[in-house]
Amino acid sequence: MQTISREDYLKAILKIEEEAGSVSNQSLVEKLSTRPASVTNMLHTLADAGWVEHEAYKGVRLTDSGKEIALSTLRKHRLWEVFLVDKLNFSWDEVHQWAEDLEHVGDEELTNRLDAFLGHPAFDPHGDPIPTAQGQWSDGRNLIPASKAVVGDRIQLKGVVDSGEAYLQHLDRLKIELGLILVVSKSLDFDESKTLIWPDGSEASLSKQTLQNMLVEKLSRKGKE
Amino acid sequence: MQTISREDYLKAILKIEEEAGSVSNQSLVEKLSTRPASVTNMLHTLADAGWVEHEAYKGVRLTDSGKEIALSTLRKHRLWEVFLVDKLNFSWDEVHQWAEDLEHVGDEELTNRLDAFLGHPAFDPHGDPIPTAQGQWSDGRNLIPASKAVVGDRIQLKGVVDSGEAYLQHLDRLKIELGLILVVSKSLDFDESKTLIWPDGSEASLSKQTLQNMLVEKLSRKGKE
DNA sequence: AAAATATTTTAGGCAGGGCTAAAAACAAGC
DNA sequence: GCTTGTTTTTAGCCCTGCCTAAAATATTTT
Ligand SMILES: [Mn+2]
Ligand SMILES: [Mn+2]
Ligand SMILES: [Mn+2]
Ligand SMILES: [Mn+2]
Numbered sequence: 327m328q329t330i331s332r333e334d335y336l337k338a339i340l341k342i343e344e345e346a347g348s349v350s351n352q353s354l355v356e357k358l359s360t361r362p363a364s365v366t367n368m369l370h371t372l373a374d375a376g377w378v379e380h381e382a383y384k385g386v387r388l389t390d391s392g393k394e395i396a397l398s399t400l401r402k403h404r405l406w407e408v409f410l411v412d413k414l415n416f417s418w419d420e421v422h423q424w425a426e427d428l429e430h431v432g433d434e435e436l437t438n439r440l441d442a443f444l445g446h447p448a449f450d451p452h453g454d455p456i457p458t459a460q461g462q463w464s465d466g467r468n469l470i471p472a473s474k475a476v477v478g479d480r481i482q483l484k485g486v487v488d489s490g491e492a493y494l495q496h497l498d499r500l501k502i503e504l505g506l507i508l509v510v511s512k513s514l515d516f517d518e519s520k521t522l523i524w525p526d527g528s529e530a531s532l533s534k535q536t537l538q539n540m541l542v543e544k545l546s547r548k549g550k551e
Numbered sequence: 552m553q554t555i556s557r558e559d560y561l562k563a564i565l566k567i568e569e570e571a572g573s574v575s576n577q578s579l580v581e582k583l584s585t586r587p588a589s590v591t592n593m594l595h596t597l598a599d600a601g602w603v604e605h606e607a608y609k610g611v612r613l614t615d616s617g618k619e620i621a622l623s624t625l626r627k628h629r630l631w632e633v634f635l636v637d638k639l640n641f642s643w644d645e646v647h648q649w650a651e652d653l654e655h656v657g658d659e660e661l662t663n664r665l666d667a668f669l670g671h672p673a674f675d676p677h678g679d680p681i682p683t684a685q686g687q688w689s690d691g692r693n694l695i696p697a698s699k700a701v702v703g704d705r706i707q708l709k710g711v712v713d714s715g716e717a718y719l720q721h722l723d724r725l726k727i728e729l730g731l732i733l734v735v736s737k738s739l740d741f742d743e744s745k746t747l748i749w750p751d752g753s754e755a756s757l758s759k760q761t762l763q764n765m766l767v768e769k770l771s772r773k774g775k776e
Numbered sequence: 777a778a779a780a781t782a783t784t785t786t787a788g789g790c791a792g793g794g795c796t797a798a799a800a801a802c803a804a805g806c
Numbered sequence: 807g808c809t810t811g812t813t814t815t816t817a818g819c820c821c822t823g824c825c826t827a828a829a830a831t832a833t834t835t836t
Contacts, residue, residue, distance in 0.1 A: 329792075329793090331792080331793065331794090350813080350814095351813070351814060351815090352812090352813065352814085360794080360795095361794080361795060361796080362813075362814065362815080363794085363795070363796080363797095363814090363815075363816080363817095364793070364794055364795075365814085366814065366815055366816085367792095367793075367794085367815095368793080371792085371793090382801090382814075382815070383800090383801060383802065383813080383814060383815080410661075413668055414661065414664040414665060414668055415664065416661075416664070424656060424657055424661060427655075427656040427657075428653075428656055430652075431649060431652040431653055431656065432649055432652075436635075436639065436641075436649060439639040439640065439641070440639060443638055443639055554822075554823090556822080556823065556824095575783080575784090576783070576784060576785090577782085577783065577784085585824080585825095586824075586825065586826080587783075587784060587785080588784090588785075588786080588787095588824085588825070588826080588827095589823070589824055589825075590784085591784065591785055591786085592785095592823075592824085593823075596822085596823090607784075607785070607831090608783080608784060608785080608830090608831060608832070777836100778835100778836085779834100779835080779836080780833100780834080780835070780836090781832100781833080781834070781835085782831100782832080782833070782834085783830100783831080783832070783833085784829100784830080784831070784832085785828100785829080785830070785831085786827105786828085786829070786830085787826105787827085787828080787829090788825105788826090788827090788828105789824100789825075789826085789827105790823105790824080790825075790826105791822105791823095791824085791825105792821105792822090792823095792824105793820105793821090793822095794819105794820080794821080794822105795818100795819080795820075795821100796817100796818090796819085796820105797816100797817085797818090797819105798815100798816085798817080798818105799814100799815080799816070799817090800813100800814080800815070800816085801812100801813080801814070801815085802811105802812080802813070802814085803810100803811085803812075803813090804809095804810080804811080804812095805808100805809080805810080805811100806807100806808090806809080806810100
């Protein structure tokens with residue numbers, strides 16, 4: 327039977343599979359801010375339910391049924407985030423905590439109605455793709471970290487690697503939001519920082535760290551698009 | 552610390568206080584579909600937290616802080632019900648189960664934004680009043696059970712006593728919904744059933760039971776208002 | 777008032793999910 | 807190949823909230 331905790335674990339496993347390819351217990355300890363013994367324990371529970379395959383000391387993999395639950399939970403999470411931002415006017419750094427709860431409410435029917443009400447959004451407020459009702463789950467876009475952009479590039483922010491509150495608020499303070507187009511005007515070899523130009527002409531220098539977490543699309547360098 | 556179960560108990564105690572004046576353990580067993588030992592147990596927990604006053608074998612009463620939590624939970628429940636009906640187009644008999652989960656999500660801020668988004672509704676889809684952000688909580692209306700209406704009365708459905716799925720679906724089948732205006736055309740002493748006339752001219756006979764659970768407002772008997 | 781019935785509490789368990797501390801297994805370094 | 811350090815598992819415990827069965831207390835009936 328599904329519980330909040332089990333859904334959270336399955337979702338975490340899915341995300342780590344995507345990001346890292348393989349899922350260690352340690353990676354779950356970090357992602358879920360928990361303890362090794364708790365992870366081992368839950369993996370046994372999930373394996374008994376047939377949602378993961380787990381061999382002691384070898385790691386863990388989602389089964390088809392586990393992946394289905396994980397994708398459904400992720401879909402709900404991201405749809406609720408869209409709701410909170412688009413309809414209740416929260417900012418992108420405030421919504422994760424509530425979506426973490428809301429993702430455990432409702433069934434497929436409720437989720438599909440929410441999806442329709444929101445106009446079938448393809449991406450959540452952090453630029454992450456929303457799995458479809460059929461569990462389709464691929465980005466299609468070809469995003470690169472802003473740290474890879476070179477002087478002269480026009481880049482548009484399409485997502486973030488780290489959607490933690492601290493980082494998002496940092497971007498807020500820099501007046502950087504999804505969709506914003508920036509031009510790279512300088513690049514410092516020394517610390518790998520870059521100076522960027524905003525549409526209003528102002529500029530600022532961003533650290534390597536900040537740039538690495540910004541996922542951007544390279545736009546054509548000349549024309550207005 | 553607040554948990555889902557504790558909030559559910561406090562909400563149940565609030566409702567029983569409203570309906571019956573005093574709250575017995577037995578009444579909680581029924582309202583929450585649980586066992587006497589579970590109730591005793593939880594009442595100790597709630598008393599330790601300072602949310603109820605409980606004297607063994609004597610019953611239980613909400614404290615101010617307990618009432619605050621109960622009202623806030625009820626407010627959230629009813630606002631989410633409005634959301635599900637008004638925005639996601641669920642019918643009034645489908646929303647309770649999800650609201651029972653949603654009521655435990657979010658803080659005051661989220662609730663107030665939801666309230667604003669919904670246009671500050673005063674009543675939920677079952678006609679029950681929604682407590683305000685300040686915990687104001689009174690109906691104002693003077694509703695009577697339809698069973699008290701007499702031949703010739705024009706009555707408008709404003710609420711239901713029993714908002715269980717079975718009863719609501721019964722009303723659905725009879726094409727009875729909130730706001731509907733009916734006229735009492737016959738009254739049978741024998742079984743206390745009444746025949747009612749719909750706005751479209753059709754009529755049907757409703758049982759005593761059905762009528763008792765309909766909360767109506769008496770409209771002036773003549774004019775169009 | 778005594779007996780019968782109903783309600784509430786206590787006692788003792790159980791399942792889920794968390795934790796710490798210690799043991800076991802694996803991975804690296806020499 | 808052994809030693810060292812890291813990761814994972816086991817063992818044992820805690821807390822929440824549910825349960826049944828039995829005991830205690832109230833209430834109702836006779
Ligand atoms: Mn969650
Ligand atoms: Mn997101
Ligand atoms: Mn609830
Ligand atoms: Mn309701």
